[in-house]
Amino acid sequence: MMSFNLNEVALLLVVLVIGWLLGLMMSGRGKYRRLWQDEQAVHRSAIKERDARIEASHARIAELERQSAGPIGAGTATAVAGAVHGRDDLSRISGVSQAQELSLNEAGYHRYGQIAALNAEQEATLEARLGLKPGTIAHEDWRKQASELEKGHNRGLFG
Structure with a gap:
């Protein structure tokens, strides 16, 4: 028969709790995983919107340069x-x-x-x-x- 002292039992419980928490976070049904995925989606859409605004700005600058018959000079x-x-x-x-x-x-x-x-x-x-x-x-x-x-x-x- 195997006997554990108090330190070993405490260590075993800590390891089990950590494993349980990691399992919850890693599971596809976990609340934290869903929040992380939602945050990733928001980030991707923000990047796409930023890139679209930058592209629109570049197009407007090119249009203004064509209308002014050349790039804007120094000063x-x-x-x-x-x-x-x-x-x-x-x-x-x-x-x-x-x-x-x-x-x-x-x-x-x-x-x-x-x-x-x-x-x-x-x-x-x-x-x-x-x-x-x-x-x-x-x-x-x-x-x-x-x-x-x-x-x-x-x-x-x-x-």
């Missing part, structure tokens, strides 16, 4: 976004980089008219903010350029 998106938000493309002023344009926007300058109307004190403040040598704005004649751009003239007039 075009910035100019369009600026026009939508009531901003001019200040980087069209000779001497203003894209980074400086962002600094100008942060300082509250969004339109050519604002640059054209700068006074000497505002110029000095902007030069300090942009890290330019004193007199740079006057030397590069940003006010005249901004005035001309506001009237609809192209950047080519300024270099």
